[in-house]
Amino acid sequence: MEILSHLMMGLQVAAEPYNILTAVIGLILGVIIGVLPGLGGANGCAILIPVTFVMPPVSAVILLASVYWGALYGGCICSILFNIPGEPWAVATTFDGYPMAKKGQAGKALCAAFFAHFVGAVFGTILLTFFAPLLAAFALRFGPPEIFAVMLLTFSAFVGLMGKSPIKTLVATALGFILAAVGIDIVSGQLRLTFGLVPLMGGFNFIVAVIGLFGIGEIFLTVEEGLKMEGIKVRMRWKDITDTLKAMVQYWRVLVLGAIVGVWMGFKPGGATPASFMAYGFAKAGSSEPEEFGKGHIAGIFAPEAAAHGAGTSAMIPMITLGIPGSPTAAVILGGLMIWGLQPGPMLFKDKPDFVWGLIASTWYGSILGLIIVLAFAPLFAAVLRTPFAILMPLLIFICAIGAYAVNNRMIDIWYMMLFGVIGWAFKKLDYNMAPMLLALVLGDMAETAMRQSLIMSQGSLWIFVQPPIALPLVIAAALIFFWPWLGPMIRRWREKEKPAKA
Amino acid sequence: MNIKAGDILVAVIVLCIGLLVGWDSVRLGSGWGLEGPKTGFFPLLMSILVVGGCVIIIRQAITGKSSVKGDKPFVLPGGLRPVLIVVFPAVGMVLLTEVIGLYIAAMIYLAAYIRWVGEFRWRTVLLISIPIPLIFYVVFDKFFLIPLPMGLFGAQILRF
Numbered sequence A: 001m002e003i004l005s006h007l008m009m010g011l012q013v014a015a016e017p018y019n020i021l022t023a024v025i026g027l028i029l030g031v032i033i034g035v036l037p038g039l040g041g042a043n044g045c046a047i048l049i050p051v052t053f054v055m056p057p058v059s060a061v062i063l064l065a066s067v068y069w070g071a072l073y074g075g076c077i078c079s080i081l082f083n084i085p086g087e088p089w090a091v092a093t094t095f096d097g098y099p100m101a102k103k104g105q106a107g108k109a110l111c112a113a114f115f116a117h118f119v120g121a122v123f124g125t126i127l128l129t130f131f132a133p134l135l136a137a138f139a140l141r142f143g144p145p146e147i148f149a150v151m152l153l154t155f156s157a158f159v160g161l162m163g164k165s166p167i168k169t170l171v172a173t174a175l176g177f178i179l180a181a182v183g184i185d186i187v188s189g190q191l192r193l194t195f196g197l198v199p200l201m202g203g204f205n206f207i208v209a210v211i212g213l214f215g216i217g218e219i220f221l222t223v224e225e226g227l228k229m230e231g232i233k234v235r236m237r238w239k240d241i242t243d244t245l246k247a248m249v250q251y252w253r254v255l256v257l258g259a260i261v262g263v264w265m266g267f268k269p270g271g272a273t274p275a276s277f278m279a280y281g282f283a284k285a286g287s288s289e290p291e292e293f294g295k296g297h298i299a300g301i302f303a304p305e306a307a308a309h310g311a312g313t314s315a316m317i318p319m320i321t322l323g324i325p326g327s328p329t330a331a332v333i334l335g336g337l338m339i340w341g342l343q344p345g346p347m348l349f350k351d352k353p354d355f356v357w358g359l360i361a362s363t364w365y366g367s368i369l370g371l372i373i374v375l376a377f378a379p380l381f382a383a384v385l386r387t388p389f390a391i392l393m394p395l396l397i398f399i400c401a402i403g404a405y406a407v408n409n410r411m412i413d414i415w416y417m418m419l420f421g422v423i424g425w426a427f428k429k430l431d432y433n434m435a436p437m438l439l440a441l442v443l444g445d446m447a448e449t450a451m452r453q454s455l456i457m458s459q460g461s462l463w464i465f466v467q468p469p470i471a472l473p474l475v476i477a478a479a480l481i482f483f484w485p486w487l488g489p490m491i492r493r494w495r496e497k498e499k500p501a502k503a
Numbered sequence B: 001m002n003i004k005a006g007d008i009l010v011a012v013i014v015l016c017i018g019l020l021v022g023w024d025s026v027r028l029g030s031g032w033g034l035e036g037p038k039t040g041f042f043p044l045l046m047s048i049l050v051v052g053g054c055v056i057i058i059r060q061a062i063t064g065k066s067s068v069k070g071d072k073p074f075v076l077p078g079g080l081r082p083v084l085i086v087v088f089p090a091v092g093m094v095l096l097t098e099v100i101g102l103y104i105a106a107m108i109y110l111a112a113y114i115r116w117v118g119e120f121r122w123r124t125v126l127l128i129s130i131p132i133p134l135i136f137y138v139v140f141d142k143f144f145l146i147p148l149p150m151g152l153f154g155a156q157i158l159r160f
Helices: A002-014 A017-035 A041-052 A057-082 A088-139 A144-161 A166-181 A206-225 A238-250 A252-266 A272-285 A299-314 A316-322 A328-339 A347-351 A353-385 A389-408 A412-429 A434-458 A462-466 A471-482 A484-502 B003-028 B041-063 B080-100 B102-117 B122-129 B131-143
Strands: none
Touching: A002 A017, A002 A057, A002 A088, A002 A353, A017 A041, A017 A057, A017 A353, A041 A057, A041 A206, A041 A328, A041 A389, A057 A088, A057 A299, A057 A328, A057 A353, A088 A238, A088 A252, A088 A272, A088 A299, A088 A316, A088 A347, A088 A353, A144 A166, A144 A316, A144 A434, A144 A462, A144 A471, A144 A484, A166 A434, A166 B003, A166 B041, A206 A328, A206 A389, A206 A412, A206 A434, A206 B080, A238 A252, A238 A299, A252 A272, A252 A299, A272 A299, A299 A316, A316 A328, A316 A353, A328 A434, A347 A353, A389 A412, A389 B080, A389 B102, A389 B131, A412 A434, A412 B003, A412 B080, A434 A462, A434 B041, A462 A471, A471 A484, B003 B041, B080 B102, B102 B122, B102 B131, B122 B131
8 A cells, every 4th residue: 555655756747747747748749759760769768868957857757768669659650550660569560560551451550559568557557656666676685796786687687688699699798888888987096998098088988979879880881771761641531430349358468478478577677579479479379370370460560569669667666675677677677767866776765765766657647648649640650651751861960969969068978979889780690699788888887886785795706696685696697698509509409309208 | 802801800809898997997907996896807707798798799790600601791792881871970970079069060960961861852851951951959958948058169159
């Protein structure tokens, strides 16, 4: 019941007119950002962070979170109407979304995606509301070794579960930590890795890196591939909505399963993409007409979209409770927290309840407002994509430059942004995973401090990292996940050897 | 250059960065100081991961075990030109920003790109390239009080 009273307090904060206005603006911007290829939620939040400096922290986080929800909603417009997944987790939606739109049911396909998002959002929000406070209370007992173990688990998850090349993911992660280390060492105050160069003394800002890696790099890739925007026109009718609602009743199991897979997978870092594919697979396997999947089956939209939004929402849970973000966008929001002068981690629930509960409450009405906005204005948002690329592209670069400069008011950051753009372009082609690199850049100081403090506590003994009861299981789990790319095939081979022996 | 060569090239560059970081970490001291690990301890650990990882990546690329393989070109055929057409004007805009500030540089950049790359009519060009930076100027400079780069002369030109 304590949670409910906190939630009521949060709703009071979040329902102030200024905050509701912020949420609506954030959602609209978010949908536009999600629709545009090359501008994902992480990027949009990064560009908007300077704007939040002039806001109170609660409104600031509501703005960024709303952009995030909006971008999740917007992503599916791009994949259904244009067959271009705006985000990696929207790939599964193109399987059935685009064929359906081609058959002239674009409105219905979009409705299905939006309502599926809503279901995912509701599940994620419920988990966020009721599970996050418990986790935070538990995490209050964490000391440096436990924090370090959680970080280890986070980054192991990226290496073990994500990406095509585990070794490249590992290198990218280490590179992110190195970038974070450049500048002043926060423990000893020494300058390091600056090689006597003044511009390097300020270090690398993660916002600049996000804008470069995910924004400019993506623009380069799009230009190189010569992407043609040929979308299907869409009109929303009442019948589309009523048809979708009927289908939702029929396929409620697919929706619920998708959402549950989503919130479960999304809790772990990098979980949204596998969650959307898993949910699609489950929906197809459990269907009575699996041959219809891929040709425009409505359940093929329900499952991945519910999973993607559920995963996106539950990615906020580790961010707000442990200070460890589950997705690149959550990482940017976490970086924003640090800039606003808040210390992320379990103490946030005790120190700033109005902030935490304002954020949680805003996700409640944010999901509903988001649904209304996209349902009402979907054709309008799709029109954004029809803006000729020669106009859109220079505008995007201009906006990115504003975002990169405004974080620290340093001209050098615009140059860094261009440099990160080239890095992002090359890394994307070569399967280097940039999400953990970004996470490492955001969490670098925290991870290093946790590690060094632990070693100081133990006077140099490494055993402190595997001490029971909390750190040990976390480290074991991290090791298992880390070596999964090698363990998995080994187990499979071992099983195959068993089989013929039995037969 | 095919993608295999690109793979090796990028890995070698990253490897060199790793070596550089490792060298500086050792210089700063990476052992045990008076009270705990020294400044270079963590960077050295990371540089070891980077260097070791890059060696494996290069080996995988040479033996054809990399996740990106085949004779695919590193840059798509006909893809380099459009990328350079984006990169050069953008770099030009940043250079101009140092002199006349971001807003005016953006006006020139937008106008030039939309006119000569997009081949739009002058009316369209001016309707986009002049008002949009001005709107950003009013929103950021006047409304949010976030100063954006003015360069050497930008403040003299934008005087409202």
